[in-house]
Amino acid sequence: MKPLADRKKEIERILEFVRAHRNSYASLAVCRRALDQGLSEVTEPVIAQLEDYLAQAPDEEIAAYYTIVM
DSSP states (O other): OOOHHHHHHHHHHHHHHHHHTTTSHHHHHHHHHHTOTTOOSOOHHHHHHHHHHHHHSOHHHHHHHHHHHO
16 A cells, blocks of 8 residues: 555646646546546546546556556
């Protein structure tokens, strides 16, 4: 299990990347994997849903998303 500070930092970095690069394949891939395979674009409501989802996601999933965006 990761230290809470590391987990929060990874979540923040994922969200920062997705906000800054909404049109990137990496952002869309993270949102599709976490939320809905049918998403066609990353909007502010989608990012808010992603934030809520990441708060509950297992450490392994956070690590996978972090790898995608970094």
